Amino acid sequence: MLPLGLLMMADHLIDDEAEKFLGEIGVEIGVARQFAQPSDLSLFPAGVGRRQAFARLELADRLGHLEPFGEHVDERRVDVVDALAIAAQLVIHGCAIPLFSGTLGTGRGFKASRKSLQNRDRGAKARRVMTAEIHQLHGDRPPSLDPMMALVAADMNEVNSVILDRMQSEVPLIPELAGHLIAGGGKRMRPMLTLACGKLLDYPGRRHCKLAAAVEFIHTATLLHDDVVDKSDLRRGRKTANLIWGNSASVLVGDFLFSRAFEVMVEDGSLKVLKILSRASAVIAEGEVNQLSAQRRIETSEDQYLAIINAKTAELFAAACKIAAVVAERDEATEAALDAYGRNLGIAFQLVDDAIDYVSDAETMGKGVGDDFRDGKVTLPVILAYARGSAEERDFWKQAIVGHRTSDEDLAYATSLLHKHDTIADTLARARHYGQRAVDAIGGFSASQAKAALTEAVAFAVARAY
């Protein structure tokens, strides 16, 4: 049974009857896209976010970039059965709800509109349909994060608890905006890595949960600032915080989360962890500035590009893994192995992201295809196409990237050039190379559930095509 990852925030706790009802049709209540746990409900204290930004139906919000169900935002309660009605309605229209953002395998053609939430009959009627749809998705799925998520589910609850607790502030805008991004999406990839590496090392303590939350705060701060820099409108199918609350709020709440991350680390008290993560933060910022400078520079080399993604993406992956070795008090070789695992996984992850950006299957991808092209970002598919292109093709790239010629036809032509020179496929091949290095980096550890999960996570990262 695939848990739906509904984000269900209710000021009144959901009662047993409702929970049973949900259970019957396979819906579990939990933090969005995390394995649901019985304790999840208690993670949502009454009044969190003050203005009830959480009292949205995450499920509906995620799908098809619908408007949040505004009429409920200010009502201070969400009725579980109402939520079901919507979920069911979506299913009726042919859309199955995945656990992970991006695995929208059958998500085509649905037209969920901003309907009333009071249609209980419809919800009841739809039960069987919904269940059936969900089972359809389950089965011989490609490599997945599921084993890793199962491995760390209990720890992740603690991480989520720290996250929810420490993003609070007397200034209501802070949990409101932070919650939009933190609770509203993402696989919690980085904290999950910290936790999984903890398992790999049989670390018996709890310190890594708090530190994993700090890592997620750093990541979230980076995302908030990135969206300002890139002037993004959408992230994972939701409106970006800068679009909703403005650039200023995004910048400042990012600063808050970043500071809060350091407060949490200081509470843990490991100077070594602080060193790793303060350095990682500086390297990330350096990488982001470097990327900004490289924007619209068609001459960017593969080496320069690798340096950028190593800094802006892989460094935090590496740090997230490495700190598990630090809290578990392992030797430097172990630290280095986990650093290498995370770093190579991070590079693979980013390479796949950069390839996916050009995969023009709008039905699978939703919006956002060709964003890098329009932003003049010189990523590996373009670098390779430019290197392999004819003089005319190079001229095209110059005009496109340097000269801002990025109409839809230009994008179509650009994509055709990428395919002509196999640069999407070759970018994915490069990703597999780094993936393999990640797997080999932890090759020395004896077999365990954790090792298997970490290995499958790499396979998942390089196999995903969305």
Next chain:
Amino acid sequence: MLPLGLLMMADHLIDDEAEKFLGEIGVEIGVARQFAQPSDLSLFPAGVGRRQAFARLELADRLGHLEPFGEHVDERRVDVVDALAIAAQLVIHGCAIPLFSGTLGTGRGFKASRKSLQNRDRGAKARRVMTAEIHQLHGDRPPSLDPMMALVAADMNEVNSVILDRMQSEVPLIPELAGHLIAGGGKRMRPMLTLACGKLLDYPGRRHCKLAAAVEFIHTATLLHDDVVDKSDLRRGRKTANLIWGNSASVLVGDFLFSRAFEVMVEDGSLKVLKILSRASAVIAEGEVNQLSAQRRIETSEDQYLAIINAKTAELFAAACKIAAVVAERDEATEAALDAYGRNLGIAFQLVDDAIDYVSDAETMGKGVGDDFRDGKVTLPVILAYARGSAEERDFWKQAIVGHRTSDEDLAYATSLLHKHDTIADTLARARHYGQRAVDAIGGFSASQAKAALTEAVAFAVARAY
């Protein structure tokens, strides 16, 4: 003799003859607005900032918001005598050059154009005029930061050295942009406080120099982000970084400096200092978000306003002072005393800033008068005027602050209301109250040069009217 605080960056070190020549007319070469030290020149290693952003004549740049002398920016050398020619030229036009930004007592009516810098004769001729002008400014000046600057001059050189060293990066844009703000202005008030408090405690070590640099990095990061939030064009008479390099670069370089601050603190290794400054950073961000939320909220109370400035300004002043007690390993009472000194000074400082913003003597202030009004910032002068105003006046304030009615005439009327209700004067009176509390907070320390300097710094902060 008033040191001019010329920022003189030369790839070839200035020779003895030039230095002597400068000395004769009272010009010292140094970091802008810092006491010049013989060692200053060595602080500017060849190639710092790569694209020679430093190779500007700070002096000229500061006055009247001239264009930087662009022809020299790319030449990789600045001739001292050329600089003099300009300085002299400015003096000829009736402008004396102050040490501190803002003390432009006689800065009216000069029209220095972007002339050639090769006019040595003119420079030579102007010597006497210049000297005379400078002496004119000197004399029975009101309370000043001079004693504090003299007290910490040697330590500040070390701080500057750390700053210049640690703002470097392989990504050229980082030192370029950071240098614009860090080297280009400001009194280094916060690190100066750390150093002066170190003197007060007879701290014999050097750790506080590095930490003072970290404090300045945090402050600089905040300024960079503030200017993005406020969409500012000018800071201390110079173009803001966001105007020159764009918002994205300002956000990301701010992030870099912030991370670097933590790296520097981690190197020092005091968890207590890390706790104080990570907490301060979170509080500052909270205060900034709070201010953003309060923008255009005319009902903001004096208490709410005080909470905002306590967070966004006073917290870092307090932290800067308190960490001196931590490195000197003093007891909690001492920490608390220095915290209180810094906090009250910070509040006084901000109150005066907010009052000054409405002082409409454009000749004294230069640009930027009424910025808070146009931004809809509800500062104490407005809060008091709104509280004391008639129904009609309150309507005006609502229309202005909430309704964006902020034309020049509106500003003029607003200012007249502030004067009518004495709210500028009363804001300054409030500042003196906090200033007095700052002075009393360190009343228990036995008399010393440091205590006198810290006391005079408070007097300076509340007496300045620019």
